[in-house]
Amino acid sequence: MSWIDLIGFGEQGRGAILLWATCMTLAVTAASLCVGAAFGAVIAAAKLSASRPARWLGDAYTTIFRGAPELLVIYLVYFGGSQAVTAVGKLLNYEGFLGLPSFLAGAVAVGLISGAYQAEVYRGAYQAVARGEIDAARSIGMGTLLRFRRILAPQILRFSLPGLGNVWQLSLKDSTLISVTGLAELMRTSQIAAGSTKQYFLFFVVGGALYLVLTTLSDRIFNFAERRVARSFRNSLGRR
Amino acid sequence: MGFDVAFLWSTFVKLGSAVPMTLGLFAASVSLGALFALGITYCRVSGGVLLSAFGRAYIFVFRGSPLLIQMFLIYYGLGQFPAVRHSLFWPVLRDPFSCAVLALAFCTAGYQAEIMRGGLQAVPAREIEAGRAAGMSGLLLFRRIIAPIAIRQALPAYSTEIILMVKSTALASLVTVWEVTGTAQRLISQTYRTMEVFLVATLIYLLINFIIVRLMALVEYRLSPHLRERPVTANSGGRQGEVHG
Numbered sequence: 001m002s003w004i005d006l007i008g009f010g011e012q013g014r015g016a017i018l019l020w021a022t023c024m025t026l027a028v029t030a031a032s033l034c035v036g037a038a039f040g041a042v043i044a045a046a047k048l049s050a051s052r053p054a055r056w057l058g059d060a061y062t063t064i065f066r067g068a069p070e071l072l073v074i075y076l077v078y079f080g081g082s083q084a085v086t087a088v089g090k091l092l093n094y095e096g097f098l099g100l101p102s103f104l105a106g107a108v109a110v111g112l113i114s115g116a117y118q119a120e121v122y123r124g125a126y127q128a129v130a131r132g133e134i135d136a137a138r139s140i141g142m143g144t145l146l147r148f149r150r151i152l153a154p155q156i157l158r159f160s161l162p163g164l165g166n167v168w169q170l171s172l173k174d175s176t177l178i179s180v181t182g183l184a185e186l187m188r189t190s191q192i193a194a195g196s197t198k199q200y201f202l203f204f205v206v207g208g209a210l211y212l213v214l215t216t217l218s219d220r221i222f223n224f225a226e227r228r229v230a231r232s233f234r235n236s237l238g239r240r
Numbered sequence: 241m242g243f244d245v246a247f248l249w250s251t252f253v254k255l256g257s258a259v260p261m262t263l264g265l266f267a268a269s270v271s272l273g274a275l276f277a278l279g280i281t282y283c284r285v286s287g288g289v290l291l292s293a294f295g296r297a298y299i300f301v302f303r304g305s306p307l308l309i310q311m312f313l314i315y316y317g318l319g320q321f322p323a324v325r326h327s328l329f330w331p332v333l334r335d336p337f338s339c340a341v342l343a344l345a346f347c348t349a350g351y352q353a354e355i356m357r358g359g360l361q362a363v364p365a366r367e368i369e370a371g372r373a374a375g376m377s378g379l380l381l382f383r384r385i386i387a388p389i390a391i392r393q394a395l396p397a398y399s400t401e402i403i404l405m406v407k408s409t410a411l412a413s414l415v416t417v418w419e420v421t422g423t424a425q426r427l428i429s430q431t432y433r434t435m436e437v438f439l440v441a442t443l444i445y446l447l448i449n450f451i452i453v454r455l456m457a458l459v460e461y462r463l464s465p466h467l468r469e470r471p472v473t474a475n476s477g478g479r480q481g482e483v484h485g
Binding site: 063064066067068069070071072073075076079080083172173176177179180187190191194198199200201204205207208209211212215216 | 300305321434438445450
C-alpha cells in the first residue's frame, strides 16, 4: 500500500480520522480559550485590585501557571480531577475508579495555563485605556458597571486581540499534551496511526503539517480581525 | 490522603536526584539551539534569496508545529528507515537523551533566531555609521558596537524563551528520558500517590525557574549600567576638580 493510500480517504486511509482529530484539536483549544478567558478576567481583576492579598493571589497564580511545565499541569488536573470524581463515586456507593472525561480535563488544564497568560494580556489592555476616558465617563455620571460595559470592556477587548492571538497559538501547541490523557485529538491520532501502520515518519510529518495549517490559518484570522478592529482606532499604533 | 511530610521530603530528595538530568537537557539544548539560531539568523539577515528563504522556512516550520510532534518525528520517525539505522548518526538517534536534546534545540532555534533578529534590528543605524566613521569594521564593529546593543535588547525576550525551555524539558519524559517528570511517573507507579509526587515535581520546576529568572535579572542588571543612577561618590556634591581634604 502506498503512502498516499495511507493518508487518503479510502477504506484503509486515515485521512478522515485525521481530519476529525484536527477538528477535535480545534474544539479542545477553543474550549480552553473560553475557560482561560474566565480565569484570566478574574485574575487580571485581582492583579489590578487595590487589595494587597488579592494582588498577591493574582501574582501567585500567574507565577505558578506560567512557571510549571504544561505536562505536569495536565497530569495534575487529570489525575486530581479523577481522584475527586472517584471520591464522589464512593460517597454514592460506586466502588472503583472513575476517570474525569479527558476532553474536560484537557480543556480545564490548558485553560488554567491560558488563563495565566490571558490575565497578563487583559491587565496590559486595561492599562492601555486612556485614563482621561474613564474620568470623562465618571464626570458625566456613569456608575462602575455602566463604565465597565460602555468604556472599558470594548476597548480592553480591542487592545487584547493581538495578545489573545499569541495565547491561542500557545494553547494550540499545549493541546498536543492533552494526548497523554487519551483524548483522540490530532497528536494522539497521529501517534495511533503511526503505531498501527509502523509508518512513524509519514504520520508525524502529516500530523505536523496539519498543525502548521492550523497555526497559519489562525494567524490569518487573527490578523484579519486585528485589521477590522483597527478601523475604530484613531491614529493609534493598532493602525496599519 | 493526609499531609505526610516524611513522604513529601523523600519524594523531594528522589526527584532532586533527577534534577541534573533536567538541567543537562536544558543546558545542552539551549546552547545547541543558540548555535543553530546564529546560523539561521545569519541566513535571515545577510543571506541571499535562497538562504533567506531557508531561514524563513525553518522558522515557519519549527515555530508553527508543536514540539512534541517534532520530538516524536526525530525519535520514532527517523528510526523507521534502515538507511538511518545503518548510518553513522544512529548512535545519536538511537539514544533518547540526544534525540530529546536535538528536538528541543531545533525547536528553540526557531524562536531564538527571531529573538536575535529582533535584537539586531534594534541596533540604531547611526551607531553603526559612527563605528564605521571611527574606523571599525567587520568583527571589531560587531564585537564593540552591534553585539552589546543587540544582546541588551534581546535579553528580556531571551529570558522568556529560556523559561519556556525549562518547562519543555518535561516532554523528554515522553521519549523515556528519566528527568524530573519521568522520575515522578516512575515513583507514582511504585507508590500510587499521584498528586503528592506531581505537586513536588511542580515545586521543583518552579524553584529552577525562580533561580533562572533571578540569574537572568542579574545579567540584565550587569549589562545595563547606563540605565542605572550614577553611584553617589564622596565628592558628588562638590564642583569638579575640587579636592576635599
